[in-house]
Amino acid sequence: MKKYSSKRSIQILAHLLQQYEISNIVISPGSRNAPLAIHFAEMPGTFNAFSIIDERSAAFVGLGMAMSEKKPVAITCTSGSAVANYYPAITEAFYSNIPLLILTADRPTDYVDIFDGQTIRQNNLFHQHSYGDFQLLEDSKENAEDINFDLIKKAIELCIEKQGPVHINIPLEEPLYELVSEIPAFPDVEKTIKHKDYEIPxxxxxxxxxxxxxxxxxxxxxxxxxxxxxxxxxxxxxxxxxxxxxxxxxxxxxxxxxxxxxxxxxxxxxxxxxxxxxxxxxxxxxxxxxxxxxxxxxxxxxxxxxxxxxxxxxxxxxxxxxxxxxxxxxxxxxxxxxxxxxxxxxxxxxxxxxKNAKHEEFLNMVDFSDFYFFNKTSQVIPENYNIHFSNSTAIRYAQLFDYGKRKIYCNRGTSGIDGSTSTAMGFAIKNANPTLLVTGDLSFFYDINGLWNQYIPPFTRIMIYNNGEGNIFKFIPGPGNANPNSLDEFIATKHKKNAEHLAKHFGFSYTRVEDEPTLDRVLENFFKPDADAQPKILEVNTYGKNSADVLKSYFEFMK
The missing domain is CATH 3.40.50.1220 (TPP-binding domain)
Structure with missing residues (x-):
């Protein structure tokens, strides 16, 4: 027999999500949000629940899902610092108009600022980067059921209307694990989402x-x-x-x-x-x-x-x-x-x-480098692939090459490197067509928890061009004036890491290449199904290839 949360606020929330056809719920583990996790997990025909442990990554995974399906995705976590970890993805959703419904479990309101565990000031935490902030009442409060019903309805409609993040903070009193076998009937909703009429002046x-x-x-x-x-x-x-x-x-x-x-x-x-x-x-x-x-x-x-x-x-x-x-x-x-x-x-x-003629002329002269990698791979990606580019150099290189009619995505709302992998994996989980992530080394290593889930489809592909640093700082104006030691250690952050062990740890097949002939040969089979039905990582090592100088010479040549 199925068991549901006894919390009326959660029952109302689930009912309204169903009414508005919001079915994807990304859940990060915790005790305070256990009523939500239990309730959504017990309704597989209504909700698709995904367990993503790292809240920062989970929010970007939800963002990628919303980007893929073009409708709101709900994310939920426990109280305290877990909530704050959502913030990077929320700012991205805010400036990219991607609908995220943020469901944060909280201690009862009387527990704030009395040094109770995992308790911070969650109400209005995302105020500057959300389209609405709503605080539910605890079930024990007077008129809680009617007030919470109206608040949740308003929040969901605002999320849909604005196509951006909306926050619902949910104070929950103990006991948290009290269950019921039946859910009371709630009324159907009269939807009041606004639609604008327009006549051109x-x-x-x-x-x-x-x-x-x-x-x-x-x-x-x-x-x-x-x-x-x-x-x-x-x-x-x-x-x-x-x-x-x-x-x-x-x-x-x-x-x-x-x-x-x-x-x-x-x-x-x-x-x-x-x-x-x-x-x-x-x-x-x-x-x-x-x-x-x-x-x-x-x-x-x-x-x-x-x-x-x-x-x-x-x-x-x-x-x-x-x-x-x-x-x-x-x-x-x-x-x-x-x-x-x-x-x-x-x-x-x-x-x-x-300029196009000069571009083609330069391609005939370029040696193995990041530039060579982007030119070569742009020619071989299958047409049915969605391509996600990371920030910062990846999307800039992408502007120079022709990807035909392939669908291309990048987190340009805030242009950060912090959630590129998680966003791409969230997109891949919910899209019928396969997804390719093209990422630089720093962006990839920064967001390795984007691979920490069990839902990534086997036809997902990741290409890492690893130049051993944040190479963008070697060709944009400004950083070159810095002392070489400070530039390498604190700005470009040179390193010698590779993704081989990470790939094995997360269940990806892995190939590393370091020259043109090997890259050409590997690309012939990279997009074909893996014998072990695993997603694949291709790491292209361009250490010491002076990729920044190649890009500078390209723009010098294009004058």
């Missing part, structure tokens, strides 16, 4: 139709076939210039998909020649610092940003906050837009042809 249509230099810049966002089709219609007659990045997940031969190839050495005169009159931005964080520099220095006359939640003035030129999904905006615009050819597109197209 006539002045925006007029601005579009009178602008001669229109640029659409697409940052980090999930794949949208509707948006891709709309932008294709806008660009087919060369009416606009559309810049996008690897993780913009848009593909068309007339889109400009390798921004840094084209604008790396722009001068003040180039800023004037190439800057748009009308800049329209879509999506979130843009990886390229060069395009930020170009647009900030170029001063476009008008800048519209399209997003339901965020309206950042990234380029210090924002004139219109369009608070609606880009797909809705462009569906309205296409009814009225003048799509005549513009010389502005040809200006950029000539630049692209020139």
């Amino acid at each position: 006539s002045n925006l249509v007029a601005d579009w139709n009178t602008s001669q230099r229109i640029m659409i810049l697409v940052g980090t966002r999930d794949y949208s076939p509707e948006l891709e089709n709309q932008l294709t219609q806008l660009v087919k007659n060369h009416s606009v210039v559309i810049l996008c990045e690897a993780n913009s997940n848009l593909y068309h031969e007339k889109f400009f998909r390798h921004i840094d190839r084209y604008i790396f050495n722009f001068t003040e005169e180039d800023y004037k020649n190439y800057v748009p009159d009308l800049l329209i931005t879509v999506g979130q964080n843009v990886v390229s610092k060069k395009v930020k520099q170009f647009l900030r220095n170029g001063h476009p006359k008008r800048h519209w940003h399209l997003d339901e939640v965020w309206q950042p003035d990234t380029y210090f030129a924002l004139t219109e906050k369009v608070e609606v999904k880009p797909e809705i905006f462009f569906s309205k615009l296409l009814r009225f837009a003048n799509l005549e050819p513009k010389p502005y597109y040809n200006l950029w197209d000539v630049l692209r042809d020139k």
